[in-house]
Amino acid sequence: MKTIVYKIGDTEASVWLSEAEKILKEGGLVAIPTETVYGLAANALDEGAAARIYEAKGRPSDNPLIVHIADMDMIGELVSELPDTARRLAEHFWPGPLTMILPKSEKVPYGTTGGLDTVAIRMPSHPAARKLIHETRIPLAAPSANTSGRPSPTRAEHVFDDLNGKIEMILDDGPVGIGIESTIIDLSGETPMLLRPGYITREMLSEVIGSVEVDPAILEVNKDKDFRPKAPGMKYKHYAPKGSLLLVSGDADKVVEKICLLSDEKRKEGFKVGIIATDETKDLYRCDSDCIVMSIGTRSDEDTISHNLFDILRRMDKAEADYIYSESFGEGIRGDAIMNRLLKAAGYQQIFV
Ligand code: TXA
Numbered sequence: 001m002k003t004i005v006y007k008i009g010d011t012e013a014s015v016w017l018s019e020a021e022k023i024l025k026e027g028g029l030v031a032i033p034t035e036t037v038y039g040l041a042a043n044a045l046d047e048g049a050a051a052r053i054y055e056a057k058g059r060p061s062d063n064p065l066i067v068h069i070a071d072m073d074m075i076g077e078l079v080s081e082l083p084d085t086a087r088r089l090a091e092h093f094w095p096g097p098l099t100m101i102l103p104k105s106e107k108v109p110y111g112t113t114g115g116l117d118t119v120a121i122r123m124p125s126h127p128a129a130r131k132l133i134h135e136t137r138i139p140l141a142a143p144s145a146n147t148s149g150r151p152s153p154t155r156a157e158h159v160f161d162d163l164n165g166k167i168e169m170i171l172d173d174g175p176v177g178i179g180i181e182s183t184i185i186d187l188s189g190e191t192p193m194l195l196r197p198g199y200i201t202r203e204m205l206s207e208v209i210g211s212v213e214v215d216p217a218i219l220e221v222n223k224d225k226d227f228r229p230k231a232p233g234m235k236y237k238h239y240a241p242k243g244s245l246l247l248v249s250g251d252a253d254k255v256v257e258k259i260c261l262l263s264d265e266k267r268k269e270g271f272k273v274g275i276i277a278t279d280e281t282k283d284l285y286r287c288d289s290d291c292i293v294m295s296i297g298t299r300s301d302e303d304t305i306s307h308n309l310f311d312i313l314r315r316m317d318k319a320e321a322d323y324i325y326s327e328s329f330g331e332g333i334r335g336d337a338i339m340n341r342l343l344k345a346a347g348y349q350q351i352f353v
């Protein structure tokens with residue numbers, strides 16, 4: 001299959017819109033930019049189209065998809081119930097990087113929800129995604145547009161690297177803004193529960209709807225075989241770069257020292273080493289040709305860190321790093337969201353110094 005790439009800024013909206021609509025109506029796949037990460041979109045009400053998403057990504061079929069809408073008129077046919085908490089959160093955070101789990105309507109096929117009686121709904125704020133959904137009126141099932149297990153795509157090139165030849169179209173609108181996937185909150189049970197941390201924090205949610213519990217599986221190390229996160233996708237190995245990633249946590253100067261030590265050892269053994277540093281520390285690492293230092297952003301603005309996180313993991317792969325050592329970023333208000341992704345990428349390999 002030939003994958004067509006449209007650069008949104010260089011193409012008349014009427015052109016990419018009508019081409020994308022045609023593909024979606026025929027059950028095809030279009031990768032779209034959103035404010036969080038690129039999504040791989042198909043008609044959420046078409047079970048065959050949803051099946052193609054799983055096939056293209058190599059995604060386990062019990063891992064449900066998020067359905068994207070453009071306005072509140074579209075939610076009625078997708079859910080069997082809209083609790084007051086959901087309305088209030090929608091007013092505050094939609095369009096934006098928040099996904100709500102709600103009881104599904106009969107119209108939403110089990111092929112989209114991975115066999116669950118609930119459906120995940122999000123109203124993205126990205127102008128191109130909104131325009132496409134608004135004009136076509138098609139609710140779009142869209143997981144992140146990466147091969148299952150690989151870092152989520154924050155640029156159209158990432159989508160191309162993973163899915164070229166497997167999907168009909170990529171809409172390229174450059175790098176995304178936020179860089180980590182939406183916050184997921186489950187509103188289908190008694191108490192609202194955070195299933196995936198993201199840009200919208202637990203505190204921000206609590207300010208609107210009161211107490212929010214946190215799925216204990218979120219930051220826990222997967223030691224227990226019965227570990228079963230409520231968002232099925234949270235249980236899979238995720239975001240993994242090809243090299244072995246280790247997170248080093250502790251006081252900044254000790255962390256730098258430890259990473260230098262570890263990387264010297266591996267380089268002596270003949271391995272290529274990658275170091276994930278920050279603007280503040282990048283010049284403190286002694287490195288030569290067998291070692292690459294990349295800054296993930298600045299500690300004075302943690303949004304720069306989430307923005308670059310998945311890109312840096314992919315760049316480490318391109319640089320063929322065998323061992324990757326990363327500083328840790330748990331301190332800020334989005335520390336949970338950032339560390340959740342990095343810990344999964346590291347297969348929970350972390351040391352404290
Ligand atoms: O920011 C985002 O959410 C991006 C963009 C494209 O919108 N999408 C995204 O989708 O990250 P995906 O498929 O990579 O992650 C969806 C997560 C998975 O962990 C999945 O298990 C969970 O949402 N999920 C979906 N439906 C669910 C449901 N009914 N109950 C519990 N978890 C659900």
Ligand code: MG
Pocket residue numbers: 143144152
């Ligand atoms: Mg994903």
